[in-house]
Amino acid sequence: MKDAPSERLDHRARLLWRITGAVQTLLIVLLSGGVIGGLFFGAGAPLYLWTIPAALTALAVLTLVVAIPTLRWRRWRYEIRSDEVDLQRGIVWVSRTLVPLARIQHVDTRTGPLERGLGLATVVFYTAAGPNQIPELSAPVAGEVRDRIAELAREQDEL
Amino acid sequence: MSSDPESHPEREEPHEADPDSGPEPGGVSGVESGAEVSVGPSRLHPAAMIISALRSARQWAGAAAIPGVAALFSGGLRPTTLLLVMLGVAVLVVGAGAWGFLSWRATTYSVSGPAFYLRRGVLQKSERTIPLDHVQSVDTVRGVVQRIFGVVELRVETAGGGVEESDASLPALSRASAAELRRAIEGGVVEPAGDEESGPREIRRLLSRELLIAGATSGQIGVALSVVAVGSQIFDEFFTEGFVRRLYDSLAPSSVTAVLVVAIAIGVFAWLLAIAGTVLAYAGFTLSRDEEFLYIRRGLLEKREATIPLARIQAVQLVEGILRQPLGLVMLRVESAGYGGSESGVSTTLFPLLPRRAAPDFLRDAVPEFSGALTAASLKRPPPRSLRRYVFRALAPAAVLLALALTSFYASGLSLPAWSYPAALLLLALSALLGWLRHRDAGWSYAAGCVVLRSRALARTTALAPRRKLQSRSSVSNPLQRRAGLAHLRVRVASGSGGAEFGVQDLEDHDARELVSWLGPVRL
Numbered sequence: 001m002k003d004a005p006s007e008r009l010d011h012r013a014r015l016l017w018r019i020t021g022a023v024q025t026l027l028i029v030l031l032s033g034g035v036i037g038g039l040f041f042g043a044g045a046p047l048y049l050w051t052i053p054a055a056l057t058a059l060a061v062l063t064l065v066v067a068i069p070t071l072r073w074r075r076w077r078y079e080i081r082s083d084e085v086d087l088q089r090g091i092v093w094v095s096r097t098l099v100p101l102a103r104i105q106h107v108d109t110r111t112g113p114l115e116r117g118l119g120l121a122t123v124v125f126y127t128a129a130g131p132n133q134i135p136e137l138s139a140p141v142a143g144e145v146r147d148r149i150a151e152l153a154r155e156q157d158e159l
Numbered sequence: 160m161s162s163d164p165e166s167h168p169e170r171e172e173p174h175e176a177d178p179d180s181g182p183e184p185g186g187v188s189g190v191e192s193g194a195e196v197s198v199g200p201s202r203l204h205p206a207a208m209i210i211s212a213l214r215s216a217r218q219w220a221g222a223a224a225i226p227g228v229a230a231l232f233s234g235g236l237r238p239t240t241l242l243l244v245m246l247g248v249a250v251l252v253v254g255a256g257a258w259g260f261l262s263w264r265a266t267t268y269s270v271s272g273p274a275f276y277l278r279r280g281v282l283q284k285s286e287r288t289i290p291l292d293h294v295q296s297v298d299t300v301r302g303v304v305q306r307i308f309g310v311v312e313l314r315v316e317t318a319g320g321g322v323e324e325s326d327a328s329l330p331a332l333s334r335a336s337a338a339e340l341r342r343a344i345e346g347g348v349v350e351p352a353g354d355e356e357s358g359p360r361e362i363r364r365l366l367s368r369e370l371l372i373a374g375a376t377s378g379q380i381g382v383a384l385s386v387v388a389v390g391s392q393i394f395d396e397f398f399t400e401g402f403v404r405r406l407y408d409s410l411a412p413s414s415v416t417a418v419l420v421v422a423i424a425i426g427v428f429a430w431l432l433a434i435a436g437t438v439l440a441y442a443g444f445t446l447s448r449d450e451e452f453l454y455i456r457r458g459l460l461e462k463r464e465a466t467i468p469l470a471r472i473q474a475v476q477l478v479e480g481i482l483r484q485p486l487g488l489v490m491l492r493v494e495s496a497g498y499g500g501s502e503s504g505v506s507t508t509l510f511p512l513l514p515r516r517a518a519p520d521f522l523r524d525a526v527p528e529f530s531g532a533l534t535a536a537s538l539k540r541p542p543p544r545s546l547r548r549y550v551f552r553a554l555a556p557a558a559v560l561l562a563l564a565l566t567s568f569y570a571s572g573l574s575l576p577a578w579s580y581p582a583a584l585l586l587l588a589l590s591a592l593l594g595w596l597r598h599r600d601a602g603w604s605y606a607a608g609c610v611v612l613r614s615r616a617l618a619r620t621t622a623l624a625p626r627r628k629l630q631s632r633s634s635v636s637n638p639l640q641r642r643a644g645l646a647h648l649r650v651r652v653a654s655g656s657g658g659a660e661f662g663v664q665d666l667e668d669h670d671a672r673e674l675v676s677w678l679g680p681v682r683l
Binding site: 083090091092094095096097098099100101102103112127128129130132156 | 187262496504629630631632633634635636637638651652653657658659675676679680
C-alpha cells in the first residue's frame with residue numbers, strides 16, 4: 001500500500017468545519033451557561049461558578065474550532081485510481097479504506113446550504129455494504145470526481 | 160391450474176378476474192409471451208381478515224394496556240370499571256373485525272408482464288410495483304394462525320430498498336394460490352426448475368438429538384434469565400414479601416440454602432426456557448439446495464421456509480459458542496446481500512449445529528465456493544507483543560465495572576462483604592483469560608479465493624469471504640498502535656440492505672496494510 005493517497009480536500013473545508021465547530025461551541029455555551037445560571041444562581045451560589053462555562057467555552061473553542069478542523073483536514077486524503085478509491089481519514093483513529101470501483105453502485109454529490117455558500121460539495125458513493133464519502137471538495141472538483149468515479153465504475157462493470 | 164375449493168369465497172366479486180378459469184389476465188394488458196405467467200388481480204384468502212384483525216387488536220390492546228391497567232388498579236375492581244373494560248373489549252373486537260374486513264377488501268395482488276403489483280391500504284391507499292428481476296426470493300411462513308386456517312404467508316423479498324420497504328408480505332393465501340403466485344414470480348426470475356417435484360437435494364437435516372444439544376448449549380440462557388427476571392418482578396407484584404418469606408422458610412430451613420435452592424431453580428428454569436426456544440425455532444431444520452438456491456425449512460409452531468440465491472451469499476461464518484467449542488460443535492451463518500426482511504436480520508442461520516470436523520464437507524455440499532478456504536487455511540496470528548493489548552481490552556470493562564461497584568459501595572457507606580474480594584479477583588482473572596483466548600484465536604489467512612478472518616468475542620467466529628465480494632477493506636490504528644507498529648484489519652461485505660464487517664485486531668501494521676492493498680480487485 002502506498003504511503004498516503006495523493007489528493008487533499010478543498011482549503012475551504014477547514015473554514016466550514018470551523019463554522020460548524022463555532023455553532024456547536026455556541027450550543028455548549030448556552031447550555032452550560034443556562035444550567036449554571038438557572039440551577040445555581042437561583043439558589044444563591046458564589047460567583048466563581050461562572051468559571052465553569054467560561055472554561056468549557058475556551059475548551060470547546062480550542063478543540064472544535066481550532067484543533068479538530070486543522071487536524072482533520074491535514075489527515076483527510078483521497079485518491080481515485082483506475083480500479084479503487086483510496087481514502088484516509090481520522091484524527092485519533094486513522095483509517096485507510098480501499099473501495100474497489102467495481103463494487104460502486106452509484107455516486108452522488110451532495111451540498112448543504114452552508115456548503116453551497118462556500119462553493120463546496122460532498123461526493124457520496126454507495127456500495128452494497130453502505131455509503132462512503134469524500135467530503136468538502138470545491139463544487140467543480142466534486143463534479144469531476146463524481147463523474148470520474150461513475151465512469152470508472154462503469155468501465156469496471158463492463159470488464 | 161389447480162382449483163382449491165376453500166379459496167372460492169375470496170373471488171366472489173363479480174368484476175374480479177376468476178383465476179380458476181385459467182391464467183387469463185382479466186382486464187390486465189399482459190405481455191404476450193409464453194414464459195410469463197400472469198396472475199389476475201386477486202384477493203387474499205379470507206383468513207387474512209382474521210389475521211389482520213388479530214394484528215390490529217394486538218396493537219390497539221398494547222397501546223391501551225398501560226393506561227387501562229393503571230386506571231383499573233387505581234380505582235380498584237368496581238362494577239363500573241369492569242363494565243368499562245368489557246365495553247372496551249367489545250369495541251376492540253368489533254373495530255378490529257371491521258378493520259380486518261376493510262383491509263382484506265382493499266388488498267389485491269397481481270402479476271402481469273414483468274412486475275408484481277400489490278395494492279393495499281384502507282385509509283391511505285398504497286400501490287407497490289416490484290419488477291420481477293428485482294425479486295430476490297419468495298418465502299413462505301406458516302404461523303400458528305395460518306396453520307389453523309390451512310393457509311400460508313408469502314413474502315416477496317427484494318434487493319435494495321429500506322428495511323421496512325424491502326418486502327411485500329401477503330399474510331394469507333391458500334396453498335394453491337401461493338404456489339401459483341410463486342410460479343408466476345419465479346417464472347420471471349429463473350427457469351421453473353426449483354419446483355418441489357424435480358426436487359432440491361437435501362443436504363442435511365437436524366436430528367432431534369442435535370436439536371436438544373443445540374438448545375442446551377445455545378447460550379441463550381442469558382436471554383431466558385432476563386425473561387425470568389421480568390417474570391419474577393410481575394410475580395413480586397402479586398405476592399407479598401411475607402408470603403414469599405414463609406414459602407422460603409417452609410421450603411428450606413436456613414436462608415443460605417433457600418437462596419441457593421431458588422438460584423438453582425431459576426437457573427434450571429431459564430435453561431429449560433432456552434432449550435424450548437431453540438426447539439421452537441429450529442425443529443425440523445432442513446437445508447437443501449439446487450443449482451441456484453439454498454432452501455431452509457425450520458420451525459415448530461411457526462414453520463418457515465427461506466430461499467437464498469447461492470450467488471447472493473457474501474460470507475459464511477462458523478460460530479463456536481463458548482459452551483459448544485469444547486464439544487467440537489459449530490453453528491453456521493450466512494451473510495446474504497439484498498435479503499433481509501425486517502425481522503430476519505442481516506445474517507441467516509445456515510445450519511444450527513454441526514460437528515466441527517464435518518464443517519468442510521458440509522460447506523462443500525452447501526456452499527462450494529467457500530469450502531476450499533477452510534481446509535487449506537493455516538492461520539497467521541497477531542504478533543506476541545499484541546497480547547498485552549488484547550488482555551488490556553478485555554480487562555478494561557471489568558475494571559470499570561468493579562470501580563463503579565466500589566465507589567457506589569463507599570458512597571453508600573456500606574462495608575464490603577467478605578466474599579467480594581475473591582469475586583472481584585475471579586472476575587479480573589476471567590477477563591484476563593478471555594483476553595488471552597482472544598489473542599490466541601485471532602488470525603487470518605487467504606486460500607482458494609477467500610479471505611479467512613477468525614476472532615472471538617465470547618464465541619469464536621471464523622468468517623470466510625470471497626475476495627471478489629469484499630466491498631471495502633480498511634486498516635485502522637490509533638497513535639499508541641502506530642507507535643507499536645500495529646493496526647486493525649477490517650473488511651466489509653454486503654449483507655441485508657446494509658453491510659457486515661469482519662476484522663482482526665492488532666496485526667503487524669505492515670501485514671494489515673499489505674493485506675488491505677493485496678485483497679484488492681483481482682487483476683486479469
